[in-house]
Structure formats: structure tokens, C-alpha cells
Amino acid sequence: MHMPDTNQSTNLERVPTDIPGFDELCDGGLLRKRTYLxxxxxxxxxxxFGIQFLYNGITKHGESGIYLSTEEAPVNVRENVKPFGWDLKGLEDEGKLAIIDARSVRFGRSSANKSVDIEPLEIRSIMEKILTKQEDIDAKRVLVGGAASIGISLEDPSKIRIGFMKLSRTLEILGLTSLIICETIDDSTTSRFGVESFVTDGTILMSNQRMDNVRVRSIEIIQMKGSTHSQTTHPYEITPKGIVVHPYEDVYSSKRR
Ligand SMILES: Nc1ncnc2c1ncn2[C@@H]1O[C@H](COP(=O)(O)OP(=O)(O)O)[C@@H](O)[C@H]1O
Ligand SMILES: [Mg+2]
Structure with missing residues (x-):
């Protein structure tokens, strides 16, 4: 067991996810005004995971949230989390949550338009959407999904790196604590383009791997700048109340049971 030393890095403000078991892995939560993958x-x-972070922020801490959805229609997002008892529509109506349909950011681009100066515009367009909503609802937390939709429009690693750097620094300046969803192709990597983790403050890796004929869900904090964190892989479940992490088990010991 490698639990973090809770006496370190206590001077930095924490943003609890309140995802059961997760905050125990990282000294009480994420760091405020930082960006995580x-x-x-x-x-x-x-x-x-991301929506649970926003939902808990609103319902337990009075911190409004923004979800910029790059792949799913907001109507589907609301439906998908209903089984967990999360009424997103209600929170939107109260002005505490904004779901931005950012699919148009991608679909709006024609193939003839593949000039180099389109990339900063796309990042800027994402930022403008977030900024506008943030002025409306004074958001403190944001979920951006996913990095692939953003990165694919940027052509080479240096542009992707600059794009993500701009995004994460702008979110920080806006005072937001952010999660950027990064869909990987397989479990051998922690990022899609290999550069995202250099420009963010931490990486949380979730995996659903086959082990001895069973699928095991596990979560690991790969890095978290400015914070101590668990160095091992912990099992988690998707329960009727959302994600539950088991901080005092690691995947290998739970497998032996
Ligand atoms: N109500 C639910 N109860 C239990 N598991 C669920 C429920 N809804 C979705 N899941 C699980 O969550 C997975 C989808 O989670 P999601 O956060 O959308 O994945 P990702 O964003 O990583 O692709 C599904 O594959 C399913 O296994
Ligand atoms: Mg997803």
C-alpha cells in the first residue's frame, strides 16, 4: 500500500471530487485552478467520472460547472447519467450547470479549410464558448471532452502541444479547475497524442482490462504536480450511485481474493 503522506502540500487549495475513494488517493482532491487529463x-x-466531479461540485460545494461535450449530444449526456440519479436538466434550469454542444466545432470545419491557422481558431472557439458560459454561471469547474476531437484537427505534435497548453493555461486564468477527457486507443498509453500530459498538471488513468477472463476496472494517478498521490492502481466500480474507488485495495490484491 502506498498511500500519500497527508502532511505534505497542505498549503495548496484542494478541490474535492467527492467521488467515493478518489480523494484519498491524492491528499484530499485536485488542486484548484489546475488542469487534469x-x-x-x-x-x-x-x-x-467527469460528470460526477461537476455534479458533486454543484450539489455539495455550490460550485457551478460547465461540460463542453465534443462527441455526445447534450440530450444523450443527460439520459446517460439519469440512472445514477443525477438530474442534469434540473441543474441547468437552476443556472448551475451548462452543457455546451461543441460538436459543431468539429463538424463546422470543411476539408478545404485545412490551413495552418485554423487550429488556434478552434482552440479559441472552445475557449470563447467556455468563457461566455462562465460569465453566465460563474463556473468553478469544467469538463472538456475529449482531447481527440481537439487534437485531430491539429496536425503535428508541436501544434497539439501548443494547442493544449493554450487551453489549459486559459482555463487556469479563468479560475477553473478542469478535467480534459483523453480517449486512448488501447491500455498501453496514457494519452492520444503523447504530448498532452506535458501541458497539464496531472493525469488520471482509467482502465477496463481483461485479467484472467474477467474485466477489471482500475484507476491510477500517473502524475499530479504539487501533490503527493497514490503510486498504485486501485479498483473501481460503476455503481448505481456512480463511480466508487477502493483506495485501500490495489488491483493485484483484490484479484487474489
Ligand atoms: N447505469 C450504469 N450502471 C453501471 N455501469 C454503467 C452505467 N451506465 C454506464 N455504465 C458503464 O459505464 C461505461 C461508460 O462510461 P463512460 O463514462 O461513458 O465511458 P468513457 O467516457 O470512458 O467512454 C459503459 O461501458 C458501462 O460499462
Ligand atoms: Mg466518454
Whole structure:
């Protein structure tokens, strides 16, 4: 067991996720005004993790949230999390949550328009959407999904790196604590383009791997700048109340049971 030393880095303000078991892995939560990647393959639970972070921020801490959805229609997002008892529509009506349909950011681009100066515009367009909503609802937390939709429009690693750097620094300046969803192709990597983790403050890796004929969901904090954190891989479940992490088990010991 490698639990963090809770006496360190206590001077930095924490933003609890209140995802059961997760904050215990990182000294009480994420660091305020930082940007984190939530990486993993399709179906790992990244979107649920992110929405749970926003939902808890609103309902437990009075911190409004923004979800910029790059792949799913807001109507589907609302439907997908209803089984967890999360009424997103209600929070939107109260002005505490904004779901931005950012699919148009991608679909609006014609193939004839592949000039180099389109990339900063796309990042800028994302930023403008977030900024406008943030002025409306005074958001403190944001979920951006996913990095692939942003990165694919940028052509080479240096542009992707600059794009993500702009995004994460702008979010920080806006005072937002942010999660960027990063869908990976397989479990061998923690990012899609290999550069995202250099420009963010931490990486949370979620995986849903086959082990001895069973699928095991596990979560790991790969890095978290300015904070101590667990160095091991912990099992998690997607329960009727959302994600539950088991901080005092690691995947290998739970497998032996
Ligand atoms: N109500 C639910 N109860 C339990 N598991 C669920 C429920 N809804 C979705 N899941 C699980 O969550 C997965 C999808 O989670 P999601 O956060 O959308 O994944 P990702 O964003 O990483 O692709 C599904 O593959 C399914 O296994
Ligand atoms: Mg998703």
C-alpha cells in the first residue's frame, strides 16, 4: 500500500471530487485552478467520472460547472447519467450547470479549410464558448471532452502541444479547475497524442482490462504536480450511485481474493 503522506502540500487549495475513494488517493482532491487529463479507452468511465466531479461540485460545494461535450449530444449526456440519479436538466434550469454542444466545432470545419491557422481558431472557439458560459454561471469547474476531437484537427505534435497548453493555461486564468477527457486507443498509453500530459498538471488513468477472463476496472494517478498521490492502481466500480474507488485495495490484491 502506498498511500500519500497527508502532511505534505497542505498549503495548496484542494478541490474535492467527492467521488467515493478518489480523494484519498491524492491528499484530499485536485488542486484548484489546475488542469487534469482523464485518460482511458472507450467505456472506461471517463465521462461518468467527469460528470460526477461537476455534479458533486454543484450539489455539495455550490460550485457551478460547465461540460463542453465534443462527441455526445447534450440530450444523450443527460439520459446517460439519469440512472445514477443525477438530474442534469434540473441543474441547468437552476443556472448551475451548462452543457455546451461543441460538436459543431468539429463538424463546422470543411476539408478545404485545412490551413495552418485554423487550429488556434478552434482552440479559441472552445475557449470563447467556455468563457461566455462562465460569465453566465460563474463556473468553478469544467469538463472538456475529449482531447481527440481537439487534437485531430491539429496536425503535428508541436501544434497539439501548443494547442493544449493554450487551453489549459486559459482555463487556469479563468479560475477553473478542469478535467480534459483523453480517449486512448488501447491500455498501453496514457494519452492520444503523447504530448498532452506535458501541458497539464496531472493525469488520471482509467482502465477496463481483461485479467484472467474477467474485466477489471482500475484507476491510477500517473502524475499530479504539487501533490503527493497514490503510486498504485486501485479498483473501481460503476455503481448505481456512480463511480466508487477502493483506495485501500490495489488491483493485484483484490484479484487474489
Ligand atoms: N447505469 C450504469 N450502471 C453501471 N455501469 C454503467 C452505467 N451506465 C454506464 N455504465 C458503464 O459505464 C461505461 C461508460 O462510461 P463512460 O463514462 O461513458 O465511458 P468513457 O467516457 O470512458 O467512454 C459503459 O461501458 C458501462 O460499462
Ligand atoms: Mg466518454
Amino acid at each position: 482523464v485518460s482511458g479507452t472507450a467505456g472506461a468511465g471517463k465521462t461518468i
